[in-house]
Amino acid sequence: MSVPSSKAWSAVAIRPVLKMGDPRLWQRSQEVEDFAHPELHSLIRDMEETMRHLEGAGLAAPQIGVGLRVVIFGFDSNPRYPDAGSVPYTILINPVLTPLSNDVQEAWEGCLSVPGLRGVVPRWQHLRYEGFDQFGRTIDRTVEGFHARVVQHETDHLDGVLYPMRIRDFRQFGFTDVLFPDSPAVD
Ligand code: NI
Numbered sequence: 001m002s003v004p005s006s007k008a009w010s011a012v013a014i015r016p017v018l019k020m021g022d023p024r025l026w027q028r029s030q031e032v033e034d035f036a037h038p039e040l041h042s043l044i045r046d047m048e049e050t051m052r053h054l055e056g057a058g059l060a061a062p063q064i065g066v067g068l069r070v071v072i073f074g075f076d077s078n079p080r081y082p083d084a085g086s087v088p089y090t091i092l093i094n095p096v097l098t099p100l101s102n103d104v105q106e107a108w109e110g111c112l113s114v115p116g117l118r119g120v121v122p123r124w125q126h127l128r129y130e131g132f133d134q135f136g137r138t139i140d141r142t143v144e145g146f147h148a149r150v151v152q153h154e155t156d157h158l159d160g161v162l163y164p165m166r167i168r169d170f171r172q173f174g175f176t177d178v179l180f181p182d183s184p185a186v187d
């Protein structure tokens with residue numbers, strides 16, 4: 001465990017989200033080994049509170065400066081992604097991703113660490129992901145579409161990859177209010 005906060009035992013907190021340019025976002029995060037550690041559960045509560053506050057579709061621990069392989073994601077409906085349908089709320093630790101076909105789909109993404117921007121990013125369409133929940137219980141799912149996209153985006157954060165690094169056509173990268181002037185303001 002390398003949770004840096006000396007206040008990890010205190011009440012749930014909305015934590016500042018690191019923005020692109022911060023070198024901590026380029027680092028590879030470490031596997032969680034102790035699922036019983038209280039600081040893991042405090043970290044997850046802070047991530048939940050932060051994601052909810054910012055209406056994110058997902059959040060990875062390194063985005064709040066904690067270099068552990070922990071991501072959360074999911075929503076019923078999300079104003080940042082109105083066409084995305086729903087994704088079950090999930091806490092995913094030490095994820096392992098396996099693409100199940102060669103199908104790649106391009107779609108718009110944003111990121112709380114890259115505020116005000118959107119880009120078209122290629123992702124595997126069909127995906128198996130494995131990992132653990134916050135109690136160390138196994139997660140093993142086969143998913144597709146936006147659910148698969150969110151998992152790939154969040155897991156990228158654990159390897160120091162932000163979505164702009166995967167954009168193929170930079171004409172499809174820009175400011176949200178210019179690209180989508182009729183959408184409600186986000187970010
Ligand atoms: Ni992100």
